Structure formats: structure tokens, C-alpha cells
Amino acid sequence: MEKAEPWTGGTDEEYETQHFGFGAQRFKLSVRQMVEQKIQSAYKEMESFLQQSVKITDEEKVALTEACNKLVRMHLERAGPSLENIDKEIESMMQVPHNVLLPEDELQLEEITDEEYSKLQDEVADLRRRLEQSTLMVTLLTAEKEELSSAAKVCEIAKKDMEVLDSLHKNLEESGNARKLLNEVQFLRASVPIKEDDEDNFFDDKVKDSECN
The missing domain is CATH 1.20.1280 (Monooxygenase)
Known part of the structure; x- marks a missing residue:
């Protein structure tokens, strides 16, 4: 089985997470991990059952373990195409169209004029200046108190x-x-x-x- 692409995030993943609570990339990784764990656990249970029910030597136990591991790899490899189809279904099902605007982003529809933007910058500069003055005043008052x-x-x-x-x-x-x-x-x-x-x-x-x- 081919390894799934690592999680990279991105705008689409973020948008899907806002809408569904999780993104397509994480969902695909979770499905692949679940399938891989199920296949491995099934062959491990079969190996344990054979070792307990059939009397075999230590060499035969080693050979049985190697055979089960080989079956796991083969099973995972043959499951690759099916998992790729599942990935495509997940992507098509969870993809949020670009023309869809989520409620959280509706505020972005409001455009800000250059004059309003300049006014906001002036307010930020004024607040920064007041903060610096307040910090200086606190320092002076502390020194005066000590004196x-x-x-x-x-x-x-x-x-x-x-x-x-x-x-x-x-x-x-x-x-x-x-x-x-x-x-x-x-x-x-x-x-x-x-x-x-x-x-x-x-x-x-x-x-x-x-x-x-």
C-alpha cells in the first residue's frame, strides 16, 4: 500500500475544517491508518491462533511469523488502489466550492475604503503612543515613590x-x-x-x- 501524502494544511484544508470540523487530508490519513491497523491485527491474531493450536518448533514459529508479515505487506499493497479510490471520494465529498462563503467569513464582504483604512492606522498609532506614555508615567511614579x-x-x-x-x-x-x-x-x-x-x-x-x- 502506498503511503498517503503527509498532511500539509493549506487554505482548502482550513476551509473544510471550519465547515466540517476536520479536513479531507486528515480524514484520508485516518482512514489509511485504520485500514492498516485492521489488516495487521487480523494477521497477528491468525499467527497467535496457529501457534497456540498447533504444536510447532521454534524454527517453524519463526517461519510462521515471516509468512504472516509477508501476507500483511501483500495485503496492504493490493489494498492501495482501493484506498486511492476512497481518497478521491473523500476529496469530492468534502471539497467546499470556492464560491461558497462560510458564515464566519461573511464580514470579509464589507469593503474598507482608503480613507477608513488610513483612519484605522491613525487610531492604532494613537493607541501605541498612549501606551508608551502610560509606561513612562508608571516608571516615573515608581521612581518618585521610592524617593x-x-x-x-x-x-x-x-x-x-x-x-x-x-x-x-x-x-x-x-x-x-x-x-x-x-x-x-x-x-x-x-x-x-x-x-x-x-x-x-x-x-x-x-x-x-x-x-x-
Whole structure:
């Protein structure tokens, strides 16, 4: 049996698929595969039956298998002309005339003028421009959001620093709290190392002056 032509698709196949749900090419391939499988399975069943019902040697089993395979090839070859006739019947039965318009393609009957086509092109260009602007705006807003978030963190840190400075200034104005101020400074130094030695002398002098008073 000659092999069926491979599926190639095409406009006719697509149109037939829209109308019937499948095309002539696929249908012909399916029929040939079904016939080939039926012939092969029939001879395999015959071979299995003979091997089980008749006592034969291993050499005879090999010869039987070769004979069945030969019969399969011969049967498929002789079935070729009949399958070709079936292919022709399928093609004539499923061929959609070129003057037939399917409901899905009725919209193609509406012709578009050059002016309408130009207008559609302008609309597409405008939509593309708007999309690019929107993309750019989203990028800018994202960057601005990140910048504002960083600024908020800086403001929070500055606010805490101002609170510490206000507390130090208030304690400096109250001479009776010099010892308390020194304790707070030492606490701050434990958190943030101070490199300048003059600051220690300054606060020690303040404490001594307070004690003398």
C-alpha cells in the first residue's frame, strides 16, 4: 500500500475544517491508518491462533511469523488502489466550492475604503503612543515613590536626633541635673562612639562646676 501524502494544511484544508470540523487530508490519513491497523491485527491474531493450536518448533514459529508479515505487506499493497479510490471520494465529498462563503467569513464582504483604512492606522498609532506614555508615567511614579520613601526615612532619623539634642539642651540649662546629663551622655557614647576627647573634658568641667555651686 502506498503511503498517503503527509498532511500539509493549506487554505482548502482550513476551509473544510471550519465547515466540517476536520479536513479531507486528515480524514484520508485516518482512514489509511485504520485500514492498516485492521489488516495487521487480523494477521497477528491468525499467527497467535496457529501457534497456540498447533504444536510447532521454534524454527517453524519463526517461519510462521515471516509468512504472516509477508501476507500483511501483500495485503496492504493490493489494498492501495482501493484506498486511492476512497481518497478521491473523500476529496469530492468534502471539497467546499470556492464560491461558497462560510458564515464566519461573511464580514470579509464589507469593503474598507482608503480613507477608513488610513483612519484605522491613525487610531492604532494613537493607541501605541498612549501606551508608551502610560509606561513612562508608571516608571516615573515608581521612581518618585521610592524617593519619597527614602526621604521619609531620613526625616524620621532627623526627628529622633532633634529630640536628643532638645533633651541635652534642656538638661544643660538645669544645673542641678548635671549628673543626670553626664549619665545620658555616657549612655549615648555607649551607643555611638565619640572620637573627640575634648567633649569628655567639657562635660567633666560642667559636672565639677555644678558640684561646687
